[in-house]
Amino acid sequence: MLRVGLVDCDSSHCVEFARRLNQAGVDREQFVDGARVEAVWCGESMMAPERIPGFRAELQQLEIPFVAEPSDLIGKVDVALVLSLCGAAHLERARPFLEAGLPTFVDKPFACSVADAETIAKLAAEHDALCFSSSGMRFSQDVLDFQSSPNWGDLHGVITYGPAKRAEKNPGLFHYGIHCVELLFELLGPDCESVSAISNEGAEVVTGRWADGRLGTVRGARTGSTAYGFTAFCEHGVASGPVSTRFAYRNLLRAIVRSIETGTSPVPLESSLAVVRFIAAALESERLGGVPVAIADLT
DSSP, rough: OOEEEOOOOTTHHHHHHHHHHHOOSGGGOOOOOOOEEEEOOOOSSSSSSGGGHHHHHHHHTOOOOSSSSSGGGGBBBBBEEOSSSGGGGGGHHHHHHTTTOOOEEEESSSSSSSSHHHHHHHHHHHHHOOOOOOOGGGGOHHHHHHHHHHSSSSSEEEEEEEEEOOOOOTTTTGGTHHHHHHHHHHHOOOOOEEEEEESSSSSEEEEEEEEEEEEEHHHHHSSOOOEEEEEEEEEEEEEEEEEEOOTTTHHHHHOOOOOOOHHHHSSSSHHHHHHHHHHHHHHHHHHTSSSEEEGGGGO
């Protein structure tokens, strides 16, 4: 049984993950075997400190012990899950665990700057620590079913859509829009070369050109329906439909457990780095009025 440590409690993920791993407070179909939350550091919050007491109380009901410092988790757990709401906190939250060589999952957004994302990846490589980041949307059952189907043939392009509410400290698509971006990269891969973006108060549309010429687009909505979904333009048809969140957390956690057991990440760090670069390029394109921004030009 893998021992899991949770880091930061300003996101609902701390409770949702703990319930599934400790098999309490959710339906049996949501249970995740092979790991259990053994300790939590509640931490501080750069974005929503008022949420911590409520989530802490819910974790207390699960009878999970708390530690005073994040370093107290080292030696007590086999894997750390960094769940801070703000991506700008993730580098310093993940650092002690990566430096200790401990497998570390970093919740979305992986980081809010290219520099932070590259530093996390460098730390993982230097200390031979398994590290990956992902939105649960990569593991939605609808996405898994599409990827496992042999009927569609080659994938020529994708449009993803969903909510894109903004937050000051998770700028642009780093906040809710991160889910749509992660879904796009799960389907098209990491090799995006340039990005253009337009937006208004109600929505934003961001299109990337991949190295092989394929185009991928995110439509993030802030008004009207903000359901998740994708349209995939394939050799043998167009696959289109909603993406359900029902089993996203469960499937993500199962992937985390498998990654520790096998030593192989289900989401390569290059994909997470590419997501951060895509969003950073989209912010720059938006600032420039929609002019395409080359990923290679980002600093």
